[in-house]
Amino acid sequence: MRYELTDLRLFLAIAEAGSLSAGAAAVHLTASAASYRLKNLEFALGVPLFTRAARGMELTAAGTSVLKHVRGLFAGIEAMHGEIASFSKGLKGSVRIVANSSSLNGFIVPSLSRFLSAHPTINMVVEERPSTTILAAINDQEADIGILAGPVAATASDVTSRRFALDRLVIATPLDHPLLAHAAVPFATVLDRDFVCMDKASSNTVFLKEMAHQTGKGLSIRIHVQTFDAVLHMVAAGVGVALVPRSIASAALDAGRIGAVGLTDPWAHRELSLVTRAGDLSPLVSAVVDLLLDDPVVMASRLSKG
Template sequence: MRYELTDLRLFQAIAEAHSLAGGASAAHITASAASYRLKNLEHALGTPLFVRNARGMDLTPAGEMMLAHVRELLQGIERMHGEVGRFASGLKGHIRLLANSSSLNGFIIPSVSRFLAAHPAVNIDLEERASQAITAAVAAHEADIGIFASDMTMAADTAGVHAVRYAVDELVLAVAPDHPLARQGRIRFGAALGFDFVCMSRTSSNFLFLRDTAQRAGKQPNVRLHAHSFEAVLALAAAGVGVALVPRSVAAASMLEGRVVGVALDEPWAVRELTLVTRADGKLPGFAAAFVQFLLNDPRVAITRETGAAPDAAS
């Protein structure tokens, strides 16, 4: 049974793209060359790996098993290169990180920028996902690290991951200084639903949480505008367009500058535990393990685990 690592990487690319053309593009070869290599791989294994249909290409049961082994094999090779490379020129490699929008914008991006500046040979893929989807993705080897808002039981309910407490944040209502809610020290979320909102995109985890929480209260938020970033959302709130439900860590600078007022929510879900998960087998390359420790030891992050509250912008 003979095949090359190139064939295995191509197989993984096709499986993840659900398309021969998509896999070929990811592997930087032509579709005809990809088809030829895939046929040779299936011949060497003695079984079909894909079912071709109108939607694209789906894995057969043999293909599903093959994908799990290929991911582990290729990750092992990447770990090997990463560990050996450390002896030559410091940390080197590629990290895949999934996070919900709140943790991504409130804590992770500042940490990532400092880590990348210190380690120019490391690349990081950042992708936003809904919190409830992240642990399963890490367990399935779709990512090396996941960070999301929940309690630790969400991570514990998914086999194959190791969970640690990452940070503590708080959801607040950001409003213009002259907004009627700005005079309120703390309110229930239902009291805010009578006002207009400005939100992140319809697919963002932040908006989906707002919508679902409002629906559980039997109401539908009136969203005047969906913006592409928290910065835009906060600018709209400062201009009086609507109320924004945002993490305190994200709004801290705007609050400190007086552009918005942060109104605390008298809700148990407003305090957000952020959890970091990695695969339970602990098989992270050295550079990825170093990145995990960098994330956890960032002073702005670590202080929230001690105080149980998000820092202000001056921290």
């Protein structure tokens, strides 16, 4: 069975792009050269890796299996390069992180900004995803580190889980809102209000809709915006209320721009977990894990009773 790393890199690029021409361009090959290499790879493996259709290239069942192993192979190569570089030039390389919106905006971005400023040879790829998809991303080797809401079951043997942070969801309101007469309310009683939300694909919005659906009530959304800063600005202006992590609302609360009401629902108190693949981590990934866990704000949240 003979094939080259270039063939596997091409396969990965086509799988991620869903297109032969786009995959070829990503690895700097012509479409004809890419087609030739792909056919040779499929011949060497003895199975078709893609079905070819007008809308693009779709992985076969065998191709999906190969994709997982190829991602692992290149993750290993990158880890090897990182380890070798760490002996002579300090940490160097790239780390991939997937996280839900709460942990990303409330904890991770401030930590990483300080880390990256101090380590100019390190790059980060950071992607927001719903918590329910993050374990799969780690298992499929799409990312090195994942941070999600909720504890991770002990049966998830392919990953190592660590308690990351504690946070709680609150209802952000304008300063003169009648809800501020209460310290905490059931979520179901807030659903007759107009909401300001993150964009439709945001994990925060997906979670909000799911919790509203569980109450059997509808959700009135006045506007979708792209950032939590924009959400809080709209709330302060009286556009509506918002479901946000207290870690994100704290600056606006301290500045007196908005109010906040707690929720009595158990799901509003959230434990965030940091997950990595089981086994030894590269020095670079280990350094980023330690950075995230040892951030003073993150550590303080773990000591808080919420």
